[in-house]
Amino acid sequence: MNHPQRQTDRKREAIVQAAIDEFRLNGFEATSMDKIAATAAVSKRTVYNHFASKEELFGAILLQLWHSAATQDALTYTPESSLQTQLESYLRKKMTMLSDHNFLDLSRVAVAATIHSPDRARDIVEKLSKNEQSIVTWIKSAQQDGKLRPEDPLLMADMLQGQLKSIAFWPQVAMGQPVLTTTQQEVLVRTTASMFLGYYAVAQ
Structure with missing residues (x-):
């Protein structure tokens, strides 16, 4: 019954970890939400569902x-x-x-x-x-x-x-x-x- 919620949490964790890797590797300005989405293996829309902007993330x-x-x-x-x-x-x-x-x-x-x-x-x-x-x-x-x-x-x-x-x-x-x-x-x-x-x- 909690599976959808767990899946959402896993996607959020994947996004955060991908963002950490990208920010550390490329810096803030050179990191895009597209790149974060690709690294996290999720859609760009999914990233924006969790975080409204790169600054918020x-x-x-x-x-x-x-x-x-x-x-x-x-x-x-x-x-x-x-x-x-x-x-x-x-x-x-x-x-x-x-x-x-x-x-x-x-x-x-x-x-x-x-x-x-x-x-x-x-x-x-x-x-x-x-x-x-x-x-x-x-x-x-x-x-x-x-x-x-x-x-x-x-x-x-x-x-x-x-x-x-x-x-x-x-x-x-x-x-x-x-x-x-x-x-x-x-x-x-x-x-x-x-x-x-x-x-x-x-x-x-």
């Missing part, structure tokens, strides 16, 4: 990789647990995503695709930003609990994640540096959490 891929690499919604403020422990747990999930080769490859494609298209860049950033809300909510909860200074939670979240990305994302995307080793990742996670709390934590 590309954004969906980035979001899928984001979700598969790290479950951002799992972050919940726990009053009885130390802020350091909670932040390190969150940052390790972020590191999982930032170490995913598919995500890094497609991020390079995204950067190249958005350099000459501010509207496209804004759309992608807005889509990904929606998945950053859990850390902002966590910061607000910690502030209400008197554990963090009452400053702009959005800026605080950007500062926290910026420290991680400046070492474990942008050098890999922009300069082709290797992904951090497990040991390097752990040092970065602990240092980032400690620096954030060193400035924003309220002395108890």
